[in-house]
Amino acid sequence: MMDTVLSSVFFFIVALGILITIHEFGHFLTARLARIRVHEFGIGFPPRARVLGSDGETLYTLNWLPIGGFVKLEGEDGDAADDPRSFARARLPVKLVILVAGVVMNLIVSLVIFTLIAWLATPFIGLRFHEVQAGSPAAAAGLRPGDAILAVDGRRHEFFGSGGVLPDLRASIGQTVTLTIERVDGTTEQIPVTLRSADQIDAKHGPLGISGDASPFQARFYGSYSRDLPSAIGIGASETVRWFGVILGGLGDLARQVVNDPTAAPPVAGPIGIATQIADIFFGAGLVMTLYVAGILSANLALVNALPFPPLDGGRMFMLLLKSIFGTRISLRAERMTYFVGFIFLFAFLIWVTGFDIVRILSGGS
Numbered sequence: 001m002m003d004t005v006l007s008s009v010f011f012f013i014v015a016l017g018i019l020i021t022i023h024e025f026g027h028f029l030t031a032r033l034a035r036i037r038v039h040e041f042g043i044g045f046p047p048r049a050r051v052l053g054s055d056g057e058t059l060y061t062l063n064w065l066p067i068g069g070f071v072k073l074e075g076e077d078g079d080a081a082d083d084p085r086s087f088a089r090a091r092l093p094v095k096l097v098i099l100v101a102g103v104v105m106n107l108i109v110s111l112v113i114f115t116l117i118a119w120l121a122t123p124f125i126g127l128r129f130h131e132v133q134a135g136s137p138a139a140a141a142g143l144r145p146g147d148a149i150l151a152v153d154g155r156r157h158e159f160f161g162s163g164g165v166l167p168d169l170r171a172s173i174g175q176t177v178t179l180t181i182e183r184v185d186g187t188t189e190q191i192p193v194t195l196r197s198a199d200q201i202d203a204k205h206g207p208l209g210i211s212g213d214a215s216p217f218q219a220r221f222y223g224s225y226s227r228d229l230p231s232a233i234g235i236g237a238s239e240t241v242r243w244f245g246v247i248l249g250g251l252g253d254l255a256r257q258v259v260n261d262p263t264a265a266p267p268v269a270g271p272i273g274i275a276t277q278i279a280d281i282f283f284g285a286g287l288v289m290t291l292y293v294a295g296i297l298s299a300n301l302a303l304v305n306a307l308p309f310p311p312l313d314g315g316r317m318f319m320l321l322l323k324s325i326f327g328t329r330i331s332l333r334a335e336r337m338t339y340f341v342g343f344i345f346l347f348a349f350l351i352w353v354t355g356f357d358i359v360r361i362l363s364g365g366s
Contacts, residue, residue: 011290012274013066017044019106019298020068023305026105027071030098032058037074037085044069073098077336092324099313099320106302107240113295115236119229121288122158126150126182126220127165129210136209141193143181143210148220150188151180158225160235166217169207173198182220221285243299251303266353310342 021043028041037057042048044063052060075086087095128148132138150156152168169177174197181189195207210217227235253267274297281290308318319338323330 015294015297017067017069019109019294019301022109022298023102023106023301024069024071026101026103027073027098030101031071031073031087034090034094034098035085036087036090036094036098037083038071039074040070040072042070042072092320095320096317099317100306102313103302103306106298106305107244109298110240110243110295110302111236113236113291113298114239115232117288117292117295118160118227118235118239119232120224120226122160122225122227123221123286123288124150124156124223124225125159125164126157126222128218128220130216130218131211133205133209133211136205137193137195137207138209141179141191143179143191143193143208144183146184148182149179150182150220150222153177154180156223159221160239166206169195173201173207182222219285221289224288239295240299243296244303247296247300247303251307309346311339311346312342315339315342 024041028038031038039057040059040061042061042063043052045065045068046063047065049062049064052062054060073087074083075088083089087098090098126148128146129143130145132143132145149165152165152172155168157164157168173195176192176194179191179193181191183189193208196205196209201207204211250267257264257267277293281293305312306314308314310316310319316339319330319335323335
């Protein structure tokens with residue numbers, strides 16, 4: 001149990017740390033291109049472990065707290081610095097571009113990850129089942145709980161393709177098909193099965209007689225499939241947009257639940273829940289699907305940071321727009337207090353979600 005927890009934390013820290021560092025690199029790169037003075041680019045958070053180098057203007061550091069990174073810009077706290085290269089003195093469009101660059105970098109990471117998987121290493125996806133109905137075609141053919149169906153009549157289904165094993169079986173009702181079965185010990189067999197006819201199928205009896213109600217079906221990823229690069233880029237873009245929308249919908253569900261029933265378990269996972277899920281995917285589905293989850297997590301970071309809530313990038317951009325409209329009527333003190341309150345709120349939210357993660361894990365959930 002302890003090994004699993006430690007592995008989960010390790011995978012989460014590595015994945016999140018890399019993605020946040022890439023996010024901060026977006027801020028760093030655009031600031032340098034805009035000739036804003038960058039005092040420090042740090043990997044991890046202080047206290048400082050060591051100085052990695054310096055280019056005469058920017059200090060590159062490695063810090064002890066390993067989650068993420070940071071960029072320290074001249075005048076980023078809003079002070080009207082005398083330095084003409086300070087963030088505070090930059091034009092509004094420049095400030096907005098620097099702030100949005102982190103979000104763009106995370107979206108690019110998602111696009112690249114999804115594209116590379118689609119181009120070079122798309123896994124085939126089978127179906128592992130844990131129940132066999134008595135008297136069913138599956139039982140008659142000698143299928144056993146824990147087996148996995150890899151193909152139907154030699155047809156395999158790649159991860160980004162349409163269909164799957166269950167739709168394939170439903171399209172062949174009443175027919176005799178040859179299933180490629182992977183046994184629990186890893187051996188494969190070609191097994192002919194005559195599926196149930198249409199009049200034998202109802203809500204509880206499918207074509208084959210395997211059930212996923214008490215013990216849900218599991219995806220079985222295996223092998224790899226490659227495609228041409230233009231098609232892969234199209235899939236990468238489609239997946240990035242799709243997950244951005246899914247995450248946005250999830251945030252909407254979370255907001256509605258907090259308003260309607262704040263004591264109920266949230267429909268999203270916190271840091272511990274995400275860590276456990278990443279580790280489960282790595283050990284159960286392998287490196288490729290772990291990278292796929294990293295792509296989802298990167299899209300998640302992009303969306304969350306784009307929200308108009310302080311102290312996130314979107315909140316800072318929103319504050320800059322308000323100041324451009326109302327000018328000095330929004331004081332620097334009021335701006336900093338807004339960021340502070342926002343930070344406390346976000347921290348409290350993480351504690352709230354993490355509490356439900358811990359309860360879920362201790363009760364045997366995932």
